[in-house]
């Protein structure tokens with residue numbers, strides 16, 4: 001077991017394969033009178049320096065420290081530049097509340113995915129309602145997009161995190177498109193508003209966004225988080241116990257019937273009417289959603305969240321989400337959660353939709369930045385330890 | 390010059406297994422944090438590889454404490470002997486600290502610690518934003534220190550091989566015969 005230390009050997013050339021030693025041939029060492037072991041060291045030193053520099057350069061390039069490519073850091077910087085800094089808050093969907101409840105599987109999705117969540121009778125849920133935008137004080141009635149994020153942890157220790165929005169498809173197909181949108185949305189220092197020319201150029205370069213603008217202009221507004229439908233939008237791969245695999249998108253379909261919030265009501269609505277409404281409803285009764293899985297047909301866009309699937313696709317209701325309690329995010333457990341859409345249990349995997357990979361990287365940046373601000377005491381408001389809350 | 394003894398086989402095999410793994414981990418780490426396209430597969434690689442390094446470095450440290458390494462050449466200047474000693478122990482410390490910090494940081498951040506498939510590790514730290522932020526920064530700065538130390542270490546190893554030609558490189562790099 002214990003290898004004896006080998007005794008000294010006689011001269012054994014001690015030279016790595018490449019590059020050649022500085023005195024590989026007599027021709028390389030004109031001064032033959034030099035004692036062995038001390039030839040001209042310059043070529044070797046240059047070689048060593050070149051290796052070190054090349055390695056450092058390669059790391060700096062991989063890290064995005066040199067080179068101007070799109071990185072998660074730059075995407076996050078561009079999102080931050082749209083509004084004023086709000087330390088400790090999420091860089092997007094900054095305004096929200098924590099919610100708690102249960103997901104009850106009905107067993108129907110067991111044929112689609114081996115994930116425990118579809119077989120386990122009840123799974124506890126830690127969720128978060130929010131409105132889109134980086135302002136934790138944004139007016140609820142001005143937010144075209146509302147959101148629901150969920151964390152489901154099954155008894156096998158696996159987690160499914162998802163962050164869903166009330167739009168039926170995403171404005172852009174790629175992270176580059178999202179980044180262009182962030183850059184075009186930054187306020188012009190002169191007017192304090194986004195530059196219309198930049199916005200027009202963005203739309204011209206990413207024409208898929210026109211579909212989204214049409215949706216935003218025409219879709220009716222609901223009057224509560226509780227009667228809004230939330231869509232996962234990105235496609236995921238569901239793998240069943242028998243090995244069969246399908247592309248799936250999921251939605252949370254409210255059991256509460258839709259009730260509109262007309263434009264006149266929006267003008268009068270309180271800035272925080274969504275949270276007030278939610279609290280009032282939860283005191284009276286739990287709120288419930290059906291989890292609807294939509295299965296792609298051949299030819300459907302499975303890596304482009306800007307394209308909706310046709311309405312006639314096969315749908316499976318996997319169970320019911322019931323939310324029973326809400327809590328302000330400053331003190332709730334959802335505050336320190338990163339709802340990274342690629343935290344998934346076995347049986348569900350991300351598709352190669354490029355938006356998914358980018359979200360995972362950017363959410364981590366946002367999470368790191370806000371947790372750092374909280375850790376260093378720079379986020380009194382986000383943690384409820386400051387004045388206004 | 391007593392330059393022709395070697396590290397024992399275990400030490401040499403572990404050194405050359407772990408060297409590419411650790412260099413790869415540094416690139417995977419900074420790459421997955423920056424890349425908007427490659428994070429999913431890189432982080433799926435980063436966690437299990439990092440935990441594998443943790444297991445290997447424990448074996449390596451046990452082996453190191455039970456087998457004295459070959460002596461450095463007698464004519465090596467004293468400051469270089471000290472630098473070699475200090476940098477080797479720094480490398481051992483960082484090889485041990487990096488994966489522990491990664492594991493603890495995921496715990497403190499409230500993340501599941503997925504190795505592969507359904508295989509998870511338990512949390513080794515309480516979920517806490519201050520602890521998370523501290524560990525996340527520690528993981529990042531320790532990685533930079535590790536990279537700088539590895540560069541210095543490689544430069545020194547090649548200096549022994551190409552300039553001093555004193556047998557130190559071979560003490561780690563020579564395999565075959567007489568094992």
Ligand code: HEM
Pocket residue numbers: 075079089090091092093096128129130147148149163164165170174175178231232233234305337338339355358359362363366367370
């Ligand atoms: C490349 C595209 C996207 C980028 C860069 C992006 C960026 C972000 C960022 C930075 C956050 C804050 C994360 C945190 O601090 O925890 C966030 C949160 C959120 N995003 Fe996205 N997002 C993208 C696409 C989407 C899509 C496609 C959806 C939904 C279908 C979505 C829904 C949400 C929701 C619901 C939240 C709030 C989650 C929570 O409550 O913690 N995002 N997003």
Ligand code: HEM
Pocket residue numbers: 364365368411414415416417418419421422435436437438439440442484487488489490491492495502525528529530532533535
């Ligand atoms: C020798 C072992 C390891 C090395 C050399 C290493 C290296 C790195 C590096 C260089 C980074 C990027 C740091 C930055 O950009 O600030 C990083 C990030 C990270 N590492 Fe490691 N790591 C190791 C082990 C681990 C382990 C065992 C885990 C978890 C089980 C882990 C989890 C992570 C995570 C989650 C991130 C950052 C993700 C983010 O903030 O977006 N690492 N690592």
Ligand code: HEM
Pocket residue numbers: 404407408409411412453458461473477478480481484539542543546547557558559560561562
């Ligand atoms: C990739 C190029 C590398 C080369 C050419 C190299 C070369 C060497 C050599 C020649 C030795 C023996 C030095 C002596 O006798 O004092 C050594 C020892 C050592 N190497 Fe490396 N190494 C490399 C990478 C690494 C990496 C990436 C690590 C870990 C982070 C590492 C960790 C160590 C440690 C800890 C020792 C000391 C062994 C002891 O004294 O117990 N090496 N290396």
